[in-house]
Amino acid sequence: MKHFFSLFAMGMFLVLTGCLKQNTEEQWMNDPKILDLIQQMTLEEKMGQMHQISGFGGQVPDNLKQDIIDGKVGSILNEVDVKAINEIQRIALEESRLGIPVIIGRDVIHGFKTVFPIPLGQAATWNPELVKKGAEVAAKEAWSSGVNWTFAPMIDISRDARWGRIAESCGEDPFLTSVMGVAMVEGFQGDDLSADGSILACAKHFAGYGAAEGGRDYNTTLIPENELRNVYLKSFHAAQQAGVGTFMSGFNDLNGVPATGNRFLLRKVLRDEWNFDGFVVSDWASVTEMISHGFAADPKEAAYKAISAGVDMEMTSDSYKNHVKELIEEGKINERLLDEAVYRILKIKFDLGLFNDPYVQEEDQNRFALPEYLEAAKQAAVQSMVLLKNEQQILPFTSSINKVAVIGPMANQKYEQLGTWIFDGDSDLTITPLEALKSELGESKVLFSEGLKYTRSKDKTGFSEALATAKKADVVVVCVGEEAILSGEAHCRASLDLPGAQNELIEEVSKAGKPIVLVVMAGRPLAIGGVSKHAEAVLYAFHPGTMGGPALADLLLGVANPSAKLPVTFPKAAGQIPIYYNHKNTGRPVDPNAWTCIDDIPLNSYQTSLGNTSHYLDLGFAPLYPFGFGLSYTTFEYKNLKIETPKVKLGGDIIASVTLENTGNFVGEEVVQLYIRDLVGSVTRPVKELKGFERVQLKPGESKKVSFKINTSDLAFFNPEMEEVTEPGEFHLWIGGSSDTNLRTEFVVE
Structure with missing residues (x-):
């Protein structure tokens, strides 16, 4: 077998683990009860906490009982039978040596029994409070069935309608996805993870999974680091700042390195830069799937690369279970890595209150489809x-x-x-x-x-x-x-x-x-x-x-008035993909007045007679429907766009306003959207970027001044040196009802 541990890699790894050993405890491994548990644990029990298995459909077979008794299982997913879950927890608490409970995981993506619109539909509401409510309902129903961990929100930026998982996403925009992702995290986790009805959330799939080549699932993603930071990581950083308890690594390889074995993502960005203190779980068997990727020769190498990269828990596959002990005995990884992973997992279990009471009480069961849950699902569907x-x-x-x-x-x-x-x-x-x-x-x-x-x-x-x-x-x-x-x-x-x-x-x-x-x-x-x-x-x-x-x-029937807006651009045909509103300009941008349809081109036309701009001869340049678009039964007029801060210094606020008037015959809600463009940057900037939105309800003939305030820090992006900066210069600012609004003003950052 090919030798996969180079002296260089081993040297770098020992430096890393040495630094962690010296500095970690005083920084974050500081809970005495968790440290005491870890000190008592055997190597096999530590490995057990890092092992997640799939359930047995309401059964607790003898081999599972014994594994729980021996401390070989840290989490079980896809078990929703309350009696089985209570028995699993009883065995863990009463019959295992250290009495460590099990985390019960389940995909609760857009509802449990009461199903809300798919996440892409929830994003179309542009209503984070409604999205938060949906996650709260899902959490309460799942919690009443013994589930305490969901693998949501899925906050991959999705710009390809061919990709099946666009349904689980919040669309193409980093800002909207961040807002909706935070709302879901808050809805699932609540203010207190140990409270009744709260379950642990998981930000997935880290990272870049939504950029799969050809819109084909599990496919390669090639994303330059600058684009990765400016687009694909923003929603995950927002979820981390909102306190999401876990992250899930993606199935994809990112620039040649599978996400599940990607140190740059899991250690440099997630741990070192963002200071994430929860734990990372692999996606389903994504550790051993690194063999199919050609990144690992066998399960042992896959285990080494995943745990070295920072995956704390392995979902369903068993490379950790079978090979981590051997890797430690051979000196290829340090047991300290296990201590850190187990610390993070145990901390979550304490935060969930599982050590105090992991059981589902009979009076808490079957709290499904309550009238208020159905009403919330209906309102989400309406919007x-x-x-x-x-x-x-x-x-x-x-x-x-x-x-x-x-x-x-x-x-x-x-x-x-x-x-x-x-x-x-x-x-x-x-x-x-x-x-x-x-x-x-x-x-x-x-x-x-x-x-x-x-x-x-x-x-x-x-x-x-x-x-x-x-x-x-x-x-x-x-x-x-x-x-x-x-x-x-x-x-x-x-x-x-x-x-x-x-x-x-x-x-x-x-x-x-x-x-x-x-x-x-x-x-x-x-x-x-x-x-x-x-x-x-x-x-x-x-x-x-x-x-x-x-x-x-x-x-x-007019009982409700449509107010939804598209969270993703609609292409005219698959041949336009990728198509998204916040694209970059070209050196020869489209002239909307110069495009000639393929059917109208005169015979024997001179090669440059049509002009040389970026478009398709047959489909032009515009989408079928733009991002942020959506009609109402009433009509709205935007006017009096004003910028109160035409010049602002770095660190200051930009304040802009517009007058919105309901010019139709129905009471209606409009999602007022704020976009900006940085005209010149050290890297090219998008033609428009969403930076704010607000839902406004108006009666016929009523008008309202709608104001936005953003800070110059909201204009920041990663420059070629991967520094997040706001660069002085000229900016355009639009406020309107979709991304193709033309009501524009300007400001300068000095």
Whole structure:
């Protein structure tokens, strides 16, 4: 076998561990009760705390009992049977030598039994308080089932709609993702981790996982350090500053080094620069998967590289369990590394209150789908659905509409509207659009035809019935999109079209000549430009969860007014990817007035006759819908943009304001967005960057002055020397309703 411990690597490692041994205790290993436990632990018991296994579906087999007694298990994931969990904790406390409880982990991504919109949908609310509430509800339901650790929030910056895990993300923007990620951390963990209903959060996947090449999951990520720091690490730093208890390393390799064995990420950035004092868990078997990456020759080398890099707990694979003792005996790692990892793990267990009482009491069980939980899920769904089009103000429906046709494969799918990663979601609780509209309007006013049995179906035998149903109605609600299985981990798509024969179904139904409201339920942005032309209105519902039906009904009937904004740019086609609002400029930026469509190019045109700028001949340069876009039933006017600080010194505040007026006929909420651009920097800067937003509700005719204050430190970025600096110079500032707003002013930082 190839020899993998070079003298240089060993020398550097001994220097590192020597420094840690000299300095660590007085800095952070200072809890006497934890140090006392560690002093009593055998090497095998330390290794046990760093070992996480998957549960046995409500069973506690003899081999698991013995491993817990022997202190060989620190955490169990995917066990939600309360009796089994209580028995596991009883054995750990009463029969193991040191009485150390077990952490019970579970993916609770956007709800437990009560399912909220997928995280991408929650980000579309631009409402951190609502997102925090969703995490609180998920935490309370999961906690009542014995779960005390969730692997959320997922705060990877996601700029590729092909990537299945964009559904779990908060979109493409570091600022919005940071705000939403912090809200989730606060919702899961609360003010006190040991309090009833609080569970431990985990910031994942550290780091750069969302930049997977080709939008294909687990793929290579190549991100220059400057871009990594300026874009992909910001949300993780925000989560760390918010007190998130754990981090998870990613599946991806970053610039040739797998995240799970990446010292730069886990030691230099996370520990040394950010002073993170929680623990790091690998992703599922990502330690031994470094063998497939070609970064480790065998499980022993994988264990060495992961623990040296700073992974404290190994999820499901057992390279630590099988090889750490051998590595210590051979002098290839220092036992001090185990002490540090175990200290961090034990500290979390004490913080969770598990040493005092790890049991789930009978009166705490099954606190699911309480009325207030369902109401919170409904409000999240209402504010997550983005109105993209509303010609002739077809929405909301008026009293003149007597019959509504509901058509499409997503109109009555209890499971599919819940979206990805809902292991514990109860589809029996789901209320679909069809059910909700029948409940609100009455059975006689709602007609239904699937058209297609499921979203991927190409069987058109139901088209004639769908067309006949549409002809009987005053308005047609066509519910299309993706099934839940088409997004999420490893569920990536090369095409962004509606799957199956859904495009053809929409075209067929349009032959009825009735107004169409297109409702898209999906886990990602889809290229719907071609079919949306058949619809008078388009509502985009990132898989909206349990209460998606009632939320949609409220919006269609005008009980609620859409206020959601896109957290990600919508491409016209997959060929535009990557496309995101906060891109860099080029030396030959696009001239919006100079682009010529490929179909309009004269024959025998001279090569430079079209101009030389950065665009596609067939799709131009603009997206289908820009980041931050979303309509309302009312209209808003922005005016009187003012900068109170046209010149500001470093360390000072920039204060800007705008007057927002509701110029329509409905009470509405607008998400007012602040963007800036640093015109000249030591590294090129994005054409726009989100720096603030505020939800504002106004009555018809009402206006309000909306003010923002940001500090010059909020303008900082990492320069070529990887120093975070705010550089003096000229800046542009916009305030408006989306990233393509043109209402602009300027200021100077001196």
